[in-house]
Amino acid sequence: MHPAPSVILFSTLSGLGFGFLAFLGWGALMPSGWAAFFLWALGYGLAVAGLLAATFHLGNPRNALKAFTQWRTSWLSREAWASVATLLILAPVALSDIFALGLPRLIGQIGGALAILTVFTTAMIYTQIRAVPRWHHWLTPVMFLTFALAGGAMLSGRAWAPLLLLALGAVLLALWRVGDAAFARAGQTLGTATGLDRLGVPSVLDPAHTAGNYLKREMIFVVGRKHAARLRRIALALASILPALILLLPLGVWGIALAALLHLAGALAARWLFFAEAEHVVGLYYGARG
């Protein structure tokens, strides 16, 4: 799949933002005054920046409001609802923290749960797609949720954040291992795609068109897969291992900032791989495996 920068930025930033908002909502930090303002602004900033980045992926964004209508069937529509509901419900909690209004924490807890639900709906947009076998697995939402929880725990300075970061590394390793065998397990070949397996073994004789098209650009992305192994090591080190180690050092808030920057870079690399390595079955018609 084409690793569109807008979608990579969207899912990475908003995942981290909603993860952090969840911890703020749950009252992990209980900041007040200016500190509360800056922390909530960071959470909202990441989440909203991610959502804005996502609108750049749309070919026709003027209809964007219609995306709220199909929540009964569409995970993308559910994501729209969950994200807006989270941002609205947590807003009074943020104001209460900043101005010490003493709003009941229950609202924050509901908002925090909604923030995690938002990340789950994002993950399900990809998980539901059977035509991309690598994504169509329960480890996909596990990966998105672990990213959000580990990132949120890290930003809110939880003592067990390093453990969650290391768990994230394990999830990434599992996802890559399962994902590498996913296409073969789905069992689709050029033979099943064309039905010509009932005759013999088909192969591409001549391309259907000599120029590029939307399908090839969007779904048959192959550039850069040769660096996949190296990028996986980079993603694992930056997103998981290094920030976990840095958080163990007595660096205070600077340690968290450094760990967060490294983690974000690693998350971007992991998310790039999530798209670039995902093979769509339509590639079979073009003689590519994906």
Place this chain on the structure above:
Amino acid sequence: MTALPQTTARKLGLVIDLDTCVGCQACVTACKGWNDAGIGLSDQDPYGADPSGTFLNRVHSYQVAIPDAPAQVVTFPRSCLHCDNAPCVTVCPTGASYKRAEDGIVLVNEDACIGCGLCAWACPYGAREMDADQGVMKKCTLCVDRIYNETLPEEDREPACVRTCPTNARHFGDLADPDSAVSRLVAERQGYDLMPDMGTKPTNKYLPPRKKGPGDASPLAPLLDIKATGIAGWLDRMLGKL
């Protein structure tokens, strides 16, 4: 509404005969022509060095290696299969993508499309292409603007690809009716679904290429046995002795 209808009264679709298709691309051209005039299918840099464009129908060509027989070339038209269980419909966040309860045609309401591309991701068959100029999704409409169009002569009320096909490799009809010509064709010729394991339950069916039987070693083989006579025979013997 992106919920799929429980049942559709009719299942209009295509039956494509891979034994008859010669890969002439007439269906590609007719489809592009009709639908460019209708919904618009833009091209980018069409006369330049790097052309690209939106098509609702593409014809691939494959060679099939067959044990104990010569390889066979199969040309393979690929377009929307108007699936009963269309994954492209349920993923749509705006309701732009829908399947009609009355005839099973899967359509895009471009006025509601946000161009997110998720339906194209959900389709295993590559049936949907985003129009780069309009920013909305395009797909086969089964020429819904022809098949019910009473201003057209009756013989033209079928999809442009079917109407134009010079070898009659494309057939249009109601696959829910077991007595329709297309349903009988599917029954007689063992018509099949593409990637049935994807769970999409396609309406369109493909008819397999017929086996051409064990091939002769070479069409020129009998010529190798010619015995020369007369002067040629004498030359043949003399040259053989040299």
